Amino acid sequence: MAILTLREIGDPILRKRANIIEDIKSHHNLYNDMIQTLEKVWWVWIAAPQIGESLQVFIVRIQPTKSYPDLENKWPQIIINPTITAHCDKIIEDREWCLSVPWATPATGLKGKVPRYQQIQATRYDENGNQKEWKREWFAARVFQHEYDHLQWIFFLDRMISMETLCTSNRYQKSLNF
Numbered sequence: 421m422a423i424l425t426l427r428e429i430g431d432p433i434l435r436k437r438a439n440i441i442e443d444i445k446s447h448h449n450l451y452n453d454m455i456q457t458l459e460k461v462w463w464v465w466i467a468a469p470q471i472g473e474s475l476q477v478f479i480v481r482i483q484p485t486k487s488y489p490d491l492e493n494k495w496p497q498i499i500i501n502p503t504i505t506a507h508c509d510k511i512i513e514d515r516e517w518c519l520s521v522p523w524a525t526p527a528t529g530l531k532g533k534v535p536r537y538q539q540i541q542a543t544r545y546d547e548n549g550n551q552k553e554w555k556r557e558w559f560a561a562r563v564f565q566h567e568y569d570h571l572q573w574i575f576f577l578d579r580m581i582s583m584e585t586l587c588t589s590n591r592y593q594k595s596l597n598f
Contacts, residue, residue, distance in 0.1 A: 423456060423457050424457045424472070425471065426470055426519055426520065427469065428520050431520075433474055434470070434570070437571070438570075441476055441501055441545075450475070450477070451477065454479045458479050459481075464480065465478060465480050467570035469573075470520050476501045477500045479496050479497070479499070480497045480567065481496040497546075502542055502543070502544040503543050504564075506541040507540045507541070512558075514534065515531040515532065516532060516562070517532075518575060518576055521575065521576075532576065532577065532583070533580060533582075534576045537565065538558065539561055540561045540565065
C-alpha cells in the first residue's frame with residue numbers, strides 16, 4: 421500500500437470527467453491506497469481524481485454521530501461507478517471545503533455555502549462488483565454529492581450561488597459563537 425499525493429485545484433486531471441471502471445475487481449490496490457491516503461490525511465472522503473487517477477471511485481469514511489444519526493456504521497465505504505438516480509426537491513445550503521483546495525480546509529482555510537439536495541437515491545458498485553442501491557439524507561447525501569461532483573470535474577466553488585458566502589474557518593467559528 422502507498423500514500424498517494426493529493427492533487428490541487430489547477431491540476432488538469434481534476435477538470436476531466438473520470439472514466440467508468442470496467443474491471444472493478446482489478447483495482448483493489450488502488451482502493452487500498454486510497455483508504456490509506458484518506459487515513460493519513462485524517463479526512464472523511466476522497467475521490468480518485470484527487471490522487472491523480474481518472475476513475476469513477478471515491479471512498480467515504482464517516483460514522484454516525486448525534487448530529488448525523490442517518491449514517492451507516494460501516495466504513496470505509498468504496499463507491500464505484502456511482503449514479504444519482506433520484507433526489508428530493510428540497511435543497512439545503514451549507515458550508516463545504518475540499519482537500520484539493522488547500523486554502524479551503526476545515527481547520528484553517530475557506531468554506532463556502534453550497535446548495536445540495538437534502539436527499540438522494542443512487543446506484544453504485546462495491547469493490548466486489550456488486551451493484552447496490554443507496555438512499556442518503558442530510559450530511560451523507562451532501563458528502564455523496566460533493567464526491568460525485570469530483571468525478572464530473574466539478575468543485576464546490578463551482579456550485580456556490582454567491583462568493584459572498586466564502587469565509588475563513590476562524591470567521592465561521594466566531595459566527596457560531598456569536
